[in-house]
Amino acid sequence: MLAASVTYSAPLLMRSGLRLPALGTEFRAHPGTPMLGVYDDPIDMGRGATQGWASTHFRDNPGFKLETLALPLDMLAGRLPGAGAQLMERLREYRHMAMWVQGIRAESVGRVRPALGGRSAIHYSFHRQDMERLVAGMRTLADMHFAAGARAVLPCIHGMPYALGPDEVHRLDDAPRDPRAYVAILSHLFGGCVMGRDAGSSVCDGEGRVHDHEALFVTDASVIPTNLGVNPQQTIMALARLIAERALERGALPRSSMMRAARDDPGRVASA
Numbered sequence: 458m459l460a461a462s463v464t465y466s467a468p469l470l471m472r473s474g475l476r477l478p479a480l481g482t483e484f485r486a487h488p489g490t491p492m493l494g495v496y497d498d499p500i501d502m503g504r505g506a507t508q509g510w511a512s513t514h515f516r517d518n519p520g521f522k523l524e525t526l527a528l529p530l531d532m533l534a535g536r537l538p539g540a541g542a543q544l545m546e547r548l549r550e551y552r553h554m555a556m557w558v559q560g561i562r563a564e565s566v567g568r569v570r571p572a573l574g575g576r577s578a579i580h581y582s583f584h585r586q587d588m589e590r591l592v593a594g595m596r597t598l599a600d601m602h603f604a605a606g607a608r609a610v611l612p613c614i615h616g617m618p619y620a621l622g623p624d625e626v627h628r629l630d631d632a633p634r635d636p637r638a639y640v641a642i643l644s645h646l647f648g649g650c651v652m653g654r655d656a657g658s659s660v661c662d663g664e665g666r667v668h669d670h671e672a673l674f675v676t677d678a679s680v681i682p683t684n685l686g687v688n689p690q691q692t693i694m695a696l697a698r699l700i701a702e703r704a705l706e707r708g709a710l711p712r713s714s715m716m717r718a719a720r721d722d723p724g725r726v727a728s729a
């Protein structure tokens with residue numbers, strides 16, 4: 458049973474000598490970019506829930522999810538443009554800032570491979586349509602901040618002003634289409650060992666079993682062949698349980714005590 462993540466499962470199988478054309482392909486992600494709002498009242502995002510609110514309203518069209526995401530002061534300092542005295546001055550407004558982010562249901566596809574020193578190398582960039590989604594998401598976040606009473610937004614986009622007022626928000630429509638101009642993170646990853654029927658275009662079958670290998674299963678996000686558009690953790694856990702249970706039913710795994718416990722009393726194993 459292999460569950461080393463999207464960044465490590467496929468490279469680990471490659472290093473182990475597995476040769477399947479789809480291995481390491483179909484890498485996908487939800488790239489996330491922030492938009493800060495500056496309010497007259499203190500927001501104090503460093504207190505309370507880290508991710509308190511989310512909206513899937515735009516998941517299908519144009520294809521992004523919105524959520525609040527609070528950062529402590531030191532992490533925010535790494536996202537704001539500027540350095541030295543200028544950055545310190547900007548951080549003085551920390552208590553009045555709220556950070557909202559978008560996670561894009563990107564269609565761009567990349568690849569993961571083994572790299573030197575046991576590490577992994579990922580080749581991934583945005584195609585034009587995803588850049589349009591990204592810019593639309595930034596504009597939506599800015600509009601929402603102003604609707605909520607922000608006096609300014611901070612786009613954190615290279616080449617754009619540090620702050621935009623309500624009358625300047627339209628400038629976001631002309632924001633750069635170069636992904637390198639953005640502060641983005643990829644926290645939700647998919648692919649590398651994707652499920653499918655055909656050994657030419659997939660790595661595992663629909664039950665997580667690596668093609669032509671009777672007792673080798675992958676049970677992490679690398680088997681997911683698409684970009685979910687929502688936070689994936691529960692789907693990953695459900696898939697892992699399903700794959701383990703089916704493998705047990707097929708007699709492909711030794712019936713260790715943990716496996717028996719998972720089958721006979723899933724609630725106990727989950728709580729453990």
Ligand SMILES: Cc1cc2nc3c(=O)[nH]c(=O)nc-3n(C[C@H](O)[C@H](O)[C@H](O)COP(=O)(O)OP(=O)(O)OC[C@H]3O[C@@H](n4cnc5c(N)ncnc54)[C@H](O)[C@@H]3O)c2cc1C
Pocket residue numbers: 460461462463465469508644645646676677678679688689690691693
């Ligand atoms: C900052 C951040 C915030 C997130 N927030 C959310 C959220 O709010 N909701 C949500 O649904 N998802 C969230 N995610 C995404 C979620 O954490 C991942 O999608 C999920 O953990 C992926 O599960 P996985 O089993 O594929 O890989 P992982 O959880 O990464 O597990 C892989 C494990 O394999 C281990 N490993 C790797 N190589 C080896 C090896 N050679 N030998 C032994 N062990 C190895 C790793 O150490 C790791 O423990 C977030 C991710 C990040 C980074």
